[in-house]
Amino acid sequence: MTEQKNSGSNTIEGVITTTAKGLGFVSLGEDSPREEDIRIEAGFLNTALPKDRVKVVLHPKIEGMQQTGEVVEIIARAKINFVGTIEEDSATFLIPQDTRIYVDFLIPNPPHGEKLAGKKALVHLSVWDDVKKNPTAEIIEILGDAGDNETEIRAIVLDKGLAMELPEAIHREADELKKNSPAFIAEEAKKRRDFREVATFTIDPIDAKDFDDAISVQTLANGDIEIGVHIADVSAYVKPHAAIDEEARKRATSIYLVDRVIPMFPEVLSNDLCSLNQGEDKLVFSAVFTFDAGVFKNPATKVVPKDSWFGRAIIHSNKRFNYEEAQAVLDVGTGIFYDELNILNVIAKKLEIQKKAEGAISFEHEEVRFELDENKKPVRVYKKTFQDTNKLVEEFMLLANKKVAEYVSEVLEKSSSNEHGKHPDDIFVYRVHDEPKPERLEALKKFLASVGYQLPVNEGRVSPHDLNALLDKIKGTPEEIMLSTATIRTMAKAVYTTKNIGHFGLAFEHYTHFTSPIRRYPDVMVHRLLGHYLTHEPVTREEMQDYRALTIHSSEMEKLAADAERASIKFKQAEYMSERVGKEFTGVISGVAEWGVFVEEDETKCEGLIRISDLGNDYYVFEKENYRIIGKQSRKRFTLGDKLKFRVKSVDLERKSIDYELVD
Secondary structure (H helix, E strand, O other), rough: OOOOOOOOOOOOEEEEEEEEOOOOEEOOOOOOOOOHEEEOOOOOOOOOOOEEEEEEEEOOOOOOOOOEEEEEEEEEOOEEEEEEEEEEEEOOOEOOOOOOOOOOEOOOOOOOOOOOOEEEEEEEEEOOOOOOOEEEEEEEEEEEEEOOOHHHHHHHHOOOOOOOOOHHHHHHHHHHHHHHHHHHHHHHHHEEEEEOOOOEEEEEEEOOOOOOOEEEEEEOOOEEEEEEEEEEHHHHHHOOOOOOHHHHHOOEEEOOOOOOOOOOOOOOHHHHHHOOOOOOOOOOEEHHHOOOHHHHHOOOOOOOOOEEEEEEEEEOOOEEEEEHHHHHHHHHHOOOHHHHHHHHHHHHHHHHHHHHHOOOOOOOOEEEEEOOOOOOOOOEEEEEOOOHHHHHHHHHHHHHHHHHHHHHHHHHHHOOOOOOOOOOOOOOEEEOOOOOOHHHHHHHHHHHHHOOOOOOOOOOOOHHHHHHHHHHHHHHOOOHHHHHHHHHHHOOOOOOEOOOEOOOOOOOOOOOOOOOOOOHHHHHHHHHHHHHHHOOOOOOOOHHHHHHHHOHHHHHHHHHHHHHHHHHHHHHHHHHHOOOOOOOEEEEEEEEEEEEEEEEEOOOEEEEEEEHOOOOOOOOOEEEEHHHHHEOOOOOEEEOOEEEEEEEEEEOOOOOEEEEEEOO
């Protein structure tokens, strides 16, 4: 959200971020450099808390210094419910879990007869109108003992403002849908394209319980290859504004934590009725592509479907593969559905090569997985293996998302405008990824040049081909991690919108999310809109206003869910390392700050901090633009991507933080 400055005055409105030390920064816009934020010194926050929308009076500008100001009004609180740990002495306080909150909450009326110290709680902010006093709060829920797995996971979710349990009424509505489903499926089968006799299977992680997507493969009589991407037809069951739909709108996404999934829909739908389970007839929304036989036989043939079909269908999944099982079939060259898997794998590899040739940026990414014991404590942390079967599924999901967006855009272009005179791009939900901002590109270009690499930036823009050339050039070099990290940080964030600007990272002119309606609400919106256009039904003005608001909300909820997912990973990593204090490991510097360097362990990806005080007896200078710290006397350098040997010094489960120390 950008700031608003009152014409002719010295006040602005904006969103504030705060630090544990009581400093604040009001952004001049999402993409403005941090050094241009308005700095609010301790004592001038006037009760502002993280992400509050505030009015700020600007102080007189001092040449060469960051603009400062003071908060004079809280326009809107970002949140009023907070999670933390209770401390009891002469009074009862809640110490906030969010380290950006610089003040403790006084609980004037704690429940009697219960020892609260050391427990985590969810509280509601009651009053804070005097900066000289602590805010007062009321306890909503005692979550349990700090450090307990259930307590900590619940605390993570609730502190992000997210919900855990679905209301009971939602489950009752889902049960009713399930009860009526046999007759409904039988009736729907008469209206839908039937793929039940076509070889069809799902490929998912070994621990998956909801199956959004299945793939069918058949060779037609003329030798052409038909590949169907079949997606759970959630919208067939969940109607707009039904209770289940309203709850899913609020949540906007399922939340994937280390030890559980908090589903957007009740499990009767997500794991049963809508899930494409093996051996069951299922209703789907399909994107079906016909390829010339040469696409499989001739390496030079470009991968472009000669025909596409979009519509509602019915399938019967013959096999539930996990990635490892499907990979084993490909590796040994025989087994159930080997021919179909091989066709998909060959075409997927060509799609991947073609996509990169057309400008898609190929960032490498690593994910971690956890092996938990019966008490949900991590006994093993390891990097997820990304095999051909993972890429196979990814490529066909990308193809379906792209082609659905292209199809709808073509329909809209033909009509040029609807009866309300709206631009076509106003009536579809796109997944867009903007180009990097010019100022960020210039900073990246300067940094790359300082370490001997050139990135052509022309008039504030960069070619995806040039970015790929850079990533290829640094691959396998000692500076790869440092430079790829710097490049990733330059990129914009992908969001949902009804305004299409294309997807820079994928080099797609049109892109959407169609393939995961069980876990993402935007995909449900896309299914409904696609249904409109396939049946030539108009989209009303009210519906589109709804969709516009929902795209903004979905982008915001996606970020909150991702924050919760990362926090659950950090908690489990801290829990894992808490059993290994004193043990030595190797890793790379993953971040640099004025207070020290962050190091990521090679195998578990557990990130910890080596503080400045543990780097050696020297005065260290932080060079932000060069991602490094340099000792003033020793000239010893600690740079992003450097490999280090370290030991685990201490772990704070409350803060989900790990401290490391160097090993000589």
